[in-house]
Amino acid sequence: MAGCFHCIWNAITNFIKGAMILGPKFPDALVHRIFFVMQVYLTNGWKLSFTHAAAIMNFWEGMSLVLPLFLQFLADTFLGNLLVALVSTISSIVGIGMVALSVPGILDHYDGRCPRAGVQSCVNHKQEALFFTGMVLIAIGRAGISFSLDALHDEQNAVSNCWQKFTTKYLDFAVWRYKLAIYLVGSLLIFIFIRKWRLLFGIPAVYSACMGISFLCGSCCCFYTHPKPKGSPLSSACRVLYAAATSKNISQPRFFHRFPRCFNRVLASEGESPDNVRTFEQQRVETARFIVQMVPISMTFLVCGMVSSIGNTYFVEQANHMNRRVGSWNVPLLALQLPVLLFKLFHDMWLGLIFKYGKKRLPIDLAVTGIALAMLYSVLCCITAAGMEMKRLKVIRRYGLVDKPDDEVIPMHAAWLLLQFFLLAGLDSFLRTSILEF
Structure with a gap:
């Protein structure tokens, strides 16, 4: 009886832990919906030219797509998924808050730099600094959240029994339903009927802060385990590539048809213990081969x-x-x-x-x-x-x-x-x- 109660308690704890970990993903999806019309915000609200606004948005989009590779390397090699998730969540919260404060008509209403008649088309240097800093922070947060929360959720449920596996599957289904509701209902019932930019950015800022604080509270209370980084496949692939490029082994490769064939020079032979400097096990070589083929x-x-x-x-x-x-x-x-x-x-x-x-x-x-x-x-x-x-x-x-x-x-x-x-x-x-x- 005590064992059954313990299993149920662990399942409930895993469910709450998973909900707290995956919570920041939903405001991130909400922000992504808003940025669909960021181009119009820059041209209508800030009175920028189409070329200038498109350059800002394309640079931001490219940065948010490239940064995950760098952050993934840091998470796998030095920091771990928990620390990257914490930094990304805080960055996303602060970023969307700064973008919300940069909307014309908020800060300039207090310092009087813009006349009331032109308040919707007047942007001062303070607002520009807030906007661009917030955009950079949102890109960092979006890049880290894109992989770290899922990886952290998997780490917390790495060792689980049947009850915990059932809870994890149910949580994944609930997350899918919740995400779908945020995408559809949120976009239709909230965004469509809101015409003021300050509300369009302010609502996700408040929502992001609430979900982020929930995740941070779990970290402050030591609710999450923090496994050590296991190493990045990218660094291992770089070592294999360097060893293959500098190897003087000209023996016949065993897998002649596989590209690139030079990697077979550093593949440890049967019965040989790889030293991970000049010879490597087959799994490391195949990982490096896959990265080069990509x-x-x-x-x-x-x-x-x-x-x-x-x-x-x-x-x-x-x-x-x-x-x-x-x-x-x-x-x-x-x-x-x-x-x-x-x-x-x-x-x-x-x-x-x-x-x-x-x-x-x-x-x-x-x-x-x-x-x-x-x-x-x-x-x-x-x-x-x-x-x-x-x-x-x-x-x-x-x-x-x-x-x-x-x-x-x-x-x-x-x-x-x-x-x-x-x-x-x-x-x-x-x-x-x-x-x-x-």
């Missing part, structure tokens, strides 16, 4: 990333100047999140089924095929976007809107852009699923 494939990620960045900048700016009325309701720009999310869910659903059941039945490499299809989607997306832009320019010339102000509404409905958003969602789903499978 380099040419990763070049395709740059093309897909450039097309994806267009969706968060140029596509949103297109919709901002087009007719978005449905009957008497002028649909807010954030309402475009609904079809985009539905398109992503559609692609993720059938892609997950194909990768799950077709891996052993189809005579093709699904990961490589998925990356190729992502490239195809990117080409089709660019062709479709170019066609829609030509149509939009014809409408502008037809109605004599070339010399009109930028806030003039073009008499062309934003529904014409749904096809390119559909292709963009397919591109993101194919690329993400294929990378994980690869």
Whole structure:
């Protein structure tokens, strides 16, 4: 009886611990939804040019995608997932708070630097410093949260019995449902009906602080275990690569068909004890081989990333100047999140089924095929976007809107852009699923 009670208590503790660890992921998803219209915020609220605003957003997006590799190396080699998760959570909380304070009409209302009539288009140096510092902190937080919380959750449940495994599966299902609710209900019921930028940034700032404090309280109370870092595969691959490049062993490689063949020089022979300096075990060599093979494939990620960045900048700016009325309701720009999310869910659903059941039945490499299809989607997306832009320019010339102000509404409905958003969602789903499978 005591053993059963102990199992139930451990299961409840694991459930609470997992909820506290994964909590900061949800405000991070909420911030990601808001940044869908950050391009419009910079052009309308800050009165920046399209090129300037797009450069800011593309640089931020690129930084948030590159930083996980560096932070993952630090977590695996020196700091551990718990410390990286703590720093990332604090960085995300402070960052979104600073961006919320940088909105025109908050700080300048107290120091009187901006007149009331132009408060929506006036930004002082204090707000600029807050905004750019906050964007950097959000990028660091987003990069760390993207991997550290899941890894920390797995570490806490590394040793578990049947009750704890059941609890972990139930928690994963609850997390999936909660994340879906945040993506759909949050985007529709909160963002669509909020027109003030200070509320659009302020609500996620408060929510992020609440979930982050919950996670930090668990750390302060020593609620989480802190396993030592086990070492990074990247550092091991670098040692193997250096040893292979400087090796003078010219013996016949055992796996002549495997690329790169020079790695076979440092592979420890049968019965030989690897010294991890000049000779290595097969697992380390295969890991280094995989990383080197990923380099040419990763070049395709740059093309897909450039097309994806267009969706968060140029596509949103297109919709901002087009007719978005449905009957008497002028649909807010954030309402475009609904079809985009539905398109992503559609692609993720059938892609997950194909990768799950077709891996052993189809005579093709699904990961490589998925990356190729992502490239195809990117080409089709660019062709479709170019066609829609030509149509939009014809409408502008037809109605004599070339010399009109930028806030003039073009008499062309934003529904014409749904096809390119559909292709963009397919591109993101194919690329993400294929990378994980690869």
